[in-house]
Amino acid sequence: MNIGIIGCGLIGKKRALNISSEDKIFAVCDINSVSAKELGSLYNCKSLNNWKELIADKSVDIVVVSTTHNLLAEISLAAIKNGKHVLVEKPAARNADELQKVLKIYNKTKKIIVKVGFNHRFHPAMQKAKAMISSGDIGKLMFIRGRYGHGGRVGYDKEWRAVPQISGGGELLDQGMHLIDLSRWYMGDFSKSTGITKTYFWNMKVEDNAFMLLTTKNRQVAQLHVSWTEWKNTFSLEIYGKTGKIAIDGLGKSYGTEKLTYYKMSEKMGPPDTKVFEFPGEDNSWKEEWLDFKKAIKTGKEPCGNLEDACKALQIVKAIYKENRNDYR
Template identity: 40%
Template sequence: MAKTRVAIVGFGGMGWRWAKVANSYYWSCLNLIIDSDEKKLEEAKKHWKCNFDSDLKALSSPEIDAVVVATPNIFLAPITKYALQNGKHVLCEKPAGVNTKEIKENILLAKCQCLSYMVGFNHRFHPALAQAKQLVSSGFIGKIHFIRSVYGHGGRPGYENEWRNKPELAGGGELLDQGVHLIDLAFWFLLEGSFKKIHGTLASNFWSSKIEDNAFIILQSSLEATVSLHVSSTQWQKKFLWEIYGEHGFIAIEGLGGNYGIETLRYRNRDTITGKLDKEEIFYFPPEYGYEDPDISLFSLWGKFISSIKSGKEYGPGGSDALNALSVIEKIYQE
C-alpha cells in the first residue's frame, strides 16, 4: 500500500504539529508545505525535507493526495474548497470555517468528489475522553443529567496582536476558538443532532480586542440533559475540566497533557436505592507512557484520516460535526 502524500497549508503552530504527525506516521509522508509568509517557509526549510511554495496552485500537483489546512479561521473553508476541487482529501483544522454556509458547501463537494473530509476535533482522541465515551456508551452512569466543562488559558505577552484576536482573520473569539471543541464534545457524548435550547453570554474582559475573550454557553438536549460550558482566554492558569453526571454516577476528566496537566479520569457509580457511592476509580495518563504529549490525540485522529482515505469509508469527526458545532455558535453570535 502506497504512502499518502501530504501537503500542509499554513505553517504556524498547528502546521508544525501536523507536519510532525504526517511525517511520523507509517502510511503517510510530507511532500509539500505552503505558506504565504516567506519567513515561515525559510524557517521550515531548516527542518523539513520536502517541497515549499507560497502559491495555492501547487496543490494541483499530482504528487499530492491529501491536504491539511491549518490557516487562520477565515481561510479554512475557502482553501478546503480549493483542495477538494482539485481532487485532494482534506483534514481541516477546527472550526473548519466561520459560518454554516461554507461548511455545507464543502460537505456536498466532498461527497460529490468521493473524497475524505475530516475536521481536527482531536479532543475526542485524548485517552481520558475516549475512555469516558466508552463508559457513557456502556450505560455505566445511565441517563445523562448534565455536563459541566471549563476550558481556558491566559494568553501570552502580545496575545492581543495575534490573528486569534483579529476578527477579520479569526471570524470570532473564544466561543469559536476553544468553544467549538467543547460544543463538539457535547454533541459526541449526547449523540444529539441538535439542541432544543441554546443560550450564550459573551464578554470581553481583558484583551484589547473587538471579540470575546470569555464565553458562557448553556445547551439543553431533547432528553433534557443540560450542558454548561465556559471557555476563556483570561483563565490565567491553564485548565481543562469535563464532568458528566448521570442517574447512576459521574465521570470527571481533568487535564489534557502538557501545560494543562496530566490527564486524569475519575468515576464513581451510585446505588440508585441506597444512594451510596462505590469506591472512586482514578486513572492517570502520565508522561512515562507518552500521554503527556498532547499530540498523541493528533496521531490518533490522523490514523482515522488515513484509514478513511485508504478504505473509502467515512469516519468522524467530519464536516457534519463541524456543521453541528457551527450551528450552535452562529445562534449564540446572533443573539
C-alpha cells in the first residue's frame, strides 16, 4: 500500500523506519521544506509542504499523521473524508471535544481503519503482562501504580509543547496519555477520575507534573504520576492482583533495560516466588504496532488502540484539567 507521512520530525521518521517492506512510502509532507526533502530523499519519494495536497492524492492509501497536536484532528478528519486509512499519533487531538468530531464522522464510514499511536501497548513487557492478566496469573486486579517521566532538555520550555494553543496541555497530555491508556487496557474503563496538575520547574503555561487517581466501577484504582522533572528517565508500572504482582520497569535506552518481574504469592504468604523476564535490544514496538494496523486493514476489525480508546483517555484528561481549572483551549 502507498503511504503518505505528514510531519517529518522525530516521530514521523520513526514511523517511516518501521513501515513493512510490503508497503511503499509514496510521499512525505512537512511545513519545513528542509525536513520534508531530507525524509523524501531517504525513501526516494515526493516531498510536499501542503498536507491537503497529499491527502487529495488518489495514489495514497494510508496517511500517517505525526504533526504537532493542533493539527492532528483536522488532518485525520480530512483524510477520513478522502477515504484514507489513518494512523494518527497520540493524543490524536488537543482535547476530547476535538476528537469526538473525528470519531463521529469515522463511525459513519465503511472500510476505513483509523488507529491511534499507542505504541507502548506493543512493548514486549506490556504484551506479556496483558497475556498474564488475561490468563489469571495474578488473580483479580486490585490496583495499579505507575510512574513515567523525563527531565526535558535545555530550552524545553521554549518548544511547542509549552504553548497551550498548539499542544493542548502539558505532561498529562504527553506521557500521561500512555499511562492512562495502559491502565484502561489492563483494568477496564474508569468511572471516576481526580488529579492534580502542577508546574514546578519549567517556565511554561502548561503543567510539568500530573498526579492521577482513577477508579473503576468495581473500585479498582490506578495511581499514576507523570513528570517532566524526572531527572533520571523513568518508567515503572506495577499491577497488583489478589494472587500476585507484575512489575514492569524500563523501556530501553535511557529508560533502562525493559523487564517484567512476576511475583507469585505463596499460599503460606511470606516471600513470593519471583521470575524476571528481560527484553534487551531494539525497540520493536513501532514495527509491531504497524503490523497490527495492517492486520486491522486486512480484516476490517478495530486495531489495538483506536479512536475510542483515545477519546476515553482524553475524557479523563479533560476532567482533571477542569478540576484544576486548566483551560488550554
